[in-house]
Amino acid sequence: AQSVTQLGSHVSVSEGALVLLRCNYSSSVPPYLFWYVQYPNQGLQLLLKYTSAATLVKGINGFEAEFKKSETSFHLTKPSAHMSDAAEYFCAVSDLAQGGSEKLVFGKGTKLTVNP
């Protein structure tokens, strides 16, 4: 079964600084990978997804992630943080559920704080 590890439950950056949120997954077989964002009191919104078409994936709001098979990583980055980026971010990987269907396995989340 797949697992996802997000390093750092809380990350704090200054406005304008680089955002780096780390995600490692467990499988050696390249899966589907996703980053979701959750703003306060809202549901989860898809930021970007990796589906094996390209290793560098661009998403919404200036975020991107790079798939590195050798490191089993899918870290999320943004060159310059904005106050509106403050939210919780979840990395997820597709996995096979009981019965053969696929499901999403989520990391525990990283709460991003952006300081003025």
Next chain:
Amino acid sequence: EAQVTQNPRYLITVTGKKLTVTCSQNMNHEYMSWYRQDPGLGLRQIYYSMNVEVTDKGDVPEGYKVSRKEKRNFPLILESPSPNQTSLYFCASRPVAGAKEQYFGPGTRLTVT
């Protein structure tokens, strides 16, 4: 607008009082799923459904029931809620084919006293 809706958004109830949280999607998705979100644990799958009348357990199904009588609806039923089911619940859907990303509802915050 393509969306997943959940009702109610907030619910406070007492131990043992049966409740249902509704979920509906208008995207004609075959696959629907329920998750609970708890601090420090991320999202964990409760139940999922591949299509009408086809449901299966996720990682944390104890204390929950679901049904899928129509493609668009996937209600979550707590027949005898307990305080450890206090949580934030999300419904999600996706097409069976494709890249597997799921579309989430706005969440239901449940408190069981």
